[in-house]
Amino acid sequence: MLTFYDKRPFRQCDGLSRRTFLQVGGLAMGELALPQLLQAEAASGQTSSHKAVIMIYLTGGPPHLDMVDLKPDAPSDIRGEFHPINTSLPGVQISELMPRLAERMDRLVTIRTIVGSDGRHSSFQCVTGRQFANQPQGGWPGFESIVSKLYGPAHPAVPAGVNLFMKMAHGPYNHPGSGFLGAAHQAFVAEGEARANMQLNEVSIERLDERRELLAGFDQFRRNIDRQRSQTSFDPLTEQALNVLTSSRLADALDLDKEDPAIRASYGKDDTKVLSYSHLGYQAIMSKFLLARRLVQAGARCVTATFADFDWHGGNFSNGRRAIPLLDQGLAALIDDLYRHGLENDVTVVVWGEFGRTPKINQSAGRDHWNRNTFALLAGGGMPVGQVIGSTNRYAEEPIDRPVHFQEVFATIYRNLGIDTESTTITDLTGRPRYLVDAGYQPLPELV
Numbered sequence: 001m002l003t004f005y006d007k008r009p010f011r012q013c014d015g016l017s018r019r020t021f022l023q024v025g026g027l028a029m030g031e032l033a034l035p036q037l038l039q040a041e042a043a044s045g046q047t048s049s050h051k052a053v054i055m056i057y058l059t060g061g062p063p064h065l066d067m068v069d070l071k072p073d074a075p076s077d078i079r080g081e082f083h084p085i086n087t088s089l090p091g092v093q094i095s096e097l098m099p100r101l102a103e104r105m106d107r108l109v110t111i112r113t114i115v116g117s118d119g120r121h122s123s124f125q126c127v128t129g130r131q132f133a134n135q136p137q138g139g140w141p142g143f144e145s146i147v148s149k150l151y152g153p154a155h156p157a158v159p160a161g162v163n164l165f166m167k168m169a170h171g172p173y174n175h176p177g178s179g180f181l182g183a184a185h186q187a188f189v190a191e192g193e194a195r196a197n198m199q200l201n202e203v204s205i206e207r208l209d210e211r212r213e214l215l216a217g218f219d220q221f222r223r224n225i226d227r228q229r230s231q232t233s234f235d236p237l238t239e240q241a242l243n244v245l246t247s248s249r250l251a252d253a254l255d256l257d258k259e260d261p262a263i264r265a266s267y268g269k270d271d272t273k274v275l276s277y278s279h280l281g282y283q284a285i286m287s288k289f290l291l292a293r294r295l296v297q298a299g300a301r302c303v304t305a306t307f308a309d310f311d312w313h314g315g316n317f318s319n320g321r322r323a324i325p326l327l328d329q330g331l332a333a334l335i336d337d338l339y340r341h342g343l344e345n346d347v348t349v350v351v352w353g354e355f356g357r358t359p360k361i362n363q364s365a366g367r368d369h370w371n372r373n374t375f376a377l378l379a380g381g382g383m384p385v386g387q388v389i390g391s392t393n394r395y396a397e398e399p400i401d402r403p404v405h406f407q408e409v410f411a412t413i414y415r416n417l418g419i420d421t422e423s424t425t426i427t428d429l430t431g432r433p434r435y436l437v438d439a440g441y442q443p444l445p446e447l448v
Contacts, residue, residue, distance in 0.1 A: 050154040051346050051381075051417045052296040053143070055304045056289075056331070057126050057165075058353035059173045059282065060311030063367050064375045065359060066320055067095050069112045069396045078359045078395050081317045092388055097324040100332035101377075106386040107335050107344075109378040109447065113390025113399035116406045117355040119371035121311070122172035123165070125354055127304060128179070129410035129437060136428045138180030143410065144302035145178035145185035146436060149426055150419060155299025157247035161187035162295050164288050164305035168281035175304065180428045187304065190254055190291070253298035256287055264290060267333040274308055274322050282309030284323060289330040293337050296347050301417070310353060314364035327351075335379050348381030348416045350409065359395040372398045376409060381416040383447040407441035415443040 065071060070084040070093065084093035087105035094102055094110075101108065118131040125131060130140040141149075144161025153160045165175045178186040256264055267290045274284040288305040295303050307330070308323040331351060338344045356374035357367030373392060379385060390402040411421045414436055421442070425433035 050299065050301070051348075052154075052300060053147075053302045053348045053350065053381075053413055053417065054292040054296060054334070055126070055143075055302070056292075056349070056351040057123050057304065057306050058308070058310050058327070058351065059123070059168065059170075059306050060121065060309045060353065061355045061357055061369060061374070062310040062353045063312070063316060063320065063357035064112070064373065065357065065367070065396045066316065067098065067324060068110050068375050068377070069392055070095060071359075071394060071396055074359075074395055077361050080361060082320070089386060089388070095324065097320060098328040100328045104332055104335055107339070107379055109383060109385050109387055109389065111376045111378070111389045111404050111409070112392060113401075113403045114352065114356075114374045114376050114406065114409070115372070115399065115403040117371040117374060119355060119369065120172065121170065121369075122176075122354060123174065123306070124172065124176045125406055126352055127176055129407050136180055136430070136432070136434065138182075138429045139176070141179035141181040141185065141426075142176055142187060142304070143413065144187040144304060145181045146426060147301050147417060147419075148185040148187075149181050150424065151301060151417075153299065154301055155249065157249040158253070158295070158299035159188035159250070160300065161185075161302040162300045162304075163187040163189045164191065164291060164303060165189075166191070166281045166283060166285065166306050168306070168309075170280075173281075173306070181426065187302070188250075190295075249298055253294045253300075254291060256290065256294075259290065259294065263333075263337065266336070268326060268329045271326060274326060275319060277309075284308045284326040284330075286326065286330045289334040290337070293334060293341070293343075293347075296343070297341065310357075312357070313362065313366040313368055316357070316361065316366045318365075331377070338380050344380045345382035346380070348383070348413055349379040350376060350413065351378075352376040352409075356396075359397055370397075376404075378409075378412075378447070381413075381447075383412075383416070387446065389444070389446055404444065405441060407437040408444055411437045411441050412443040412447050415448070 065078070066080055066082050070082065071079050072084055073079070083096045085096045085099065085102055086093055087102040089105045092105060092110075094105070116131075118125060118133070120132055122132065124140075127142040127144075128140040129143065142161070144163070148160035151160060163175050168174055175187065252258060264287075268286040270286050271284040272278055275282055284307060288307065292303040292305055307327060310323070312319045331349075334349065338347055338349070353374060355369055355371040358370045360367075362368055373396065390399055390404060392398060393400050414421050414424075419436065421436045425435055428434050
């Protein structure tokens with residue numbers, strides 16, 4: 001963010017030395033200016049490839065029996081109110097509330113047997129891959145921060161990781177952050193103040209005139225920098241800082257008015273009142289799916305987003321009828337978009353929550369917390385899609401074959417990004433090298 005408290009400092013831009021420029025435009029985080037942040041990000045080298053991950057966190061624990069693992073022959077107090085429908089994969093059925101995804105099951109991987117949940121109502125395990133207990137000093141970093149540390153940005157004007165989480169009333173739902181990797185690798189928060197700073201809102205004529213003058217000065221500044229670039233050999237990190245400060249690439253990616261209206265419409269309309277408690281931050285923001293695609297196209301390596309809320313201890317079926325079809329539309333549109341833009345081999349999509357829901361329906365027509373089994377939907381990443389991994393017992397209580405641990409999914413994600421989890425480590429605050437997943441967890445052989 002650039003902040004000018006009055007016009008006088010900006011009028012000095014023509015005469016700024018490189019050192020002064022970096023003080024004014026350093027996008028500072030604490031005591032670090034942008035070149036220092038970039039130096040931290042590039043410490044372990046960069047890659048010319050641009051593989052990416054979009055992770056959608058379904059807050060609160062989605063009900064697996066009502067979405068991807070229906071049990072129509074179970075008693076009514078287990079099978080619930082929804083009916084299974086056929087999909088594009090012979091013999092595979094999912095919920096009637098997900099007809100678009102049913103048509104696209106040949107472009108999805110459904111894992112019905114995710115295990116290893118620590119049972120916490122939190123985004124932590126979905127974003128870090130780790131359990132909450134016994135954390136190292138500083139805490140485990142989110143996977144976006146790990147990728148930032150290992151690769152740095154794919155495009156100099158776009159952060160490696162972007163955080164599209166909503167601000168939610170239940171604190172642990174919110175993004176866990178960069179852990180021991182620190183502020184240099186924090187995922188860029190594209191909502192709230194950061195997003196507002198990219199927009200021109202409620203500006204008077206007088207202020208607009210001032211901003212025109214500021215823009216003219218900024219244009220002159222860019223021309224001066226271009227001349228300096230042709231005459232001076234900047235170090236790579238300073239060059240990268242200049243690219244970020246003088247590019248509109250990130251703001252353009254976040255500007256949905258630049259998207260084809262028909263494509264934008266295919267994602268559906270944002271529903272800020274999908275649930276009775278949506279005012280607490282649990283909203284169905286359909287545009288996040290589209291923003292995620294635009295951001296990875298612009299150069300982001302990792303984008304994480306939240307969607308609605310699935311903690312339905314009461315009214316499971318009434319809430320499900322409102323929220324699940326919206327997820328169906330948004331995710332289906334994203335999958336179509338990846339194929340439309342030829343990104344299906346480069347962008348991995350992961351959709352999941354922290355645990356599943358109880359097979360037994362409670363007296364409030366809800367399902368309670370269930371950490372013995374949940375599910376995940378994956379797409380893209382060059383994976384062999386069109387398959388279902390794992391099956392559960394007759395009440396979907398637990399796997400009867402092929403349990404898949406959270407960390408196996410993370411090992412698969414890292415593999416799709418070109419990272420070898422057998423050999424790659426990151427150093428914690430004590431200087432100890434840390435592997436990205438625990439010993440024994442490897443990429444899913446079904447997806448290699």
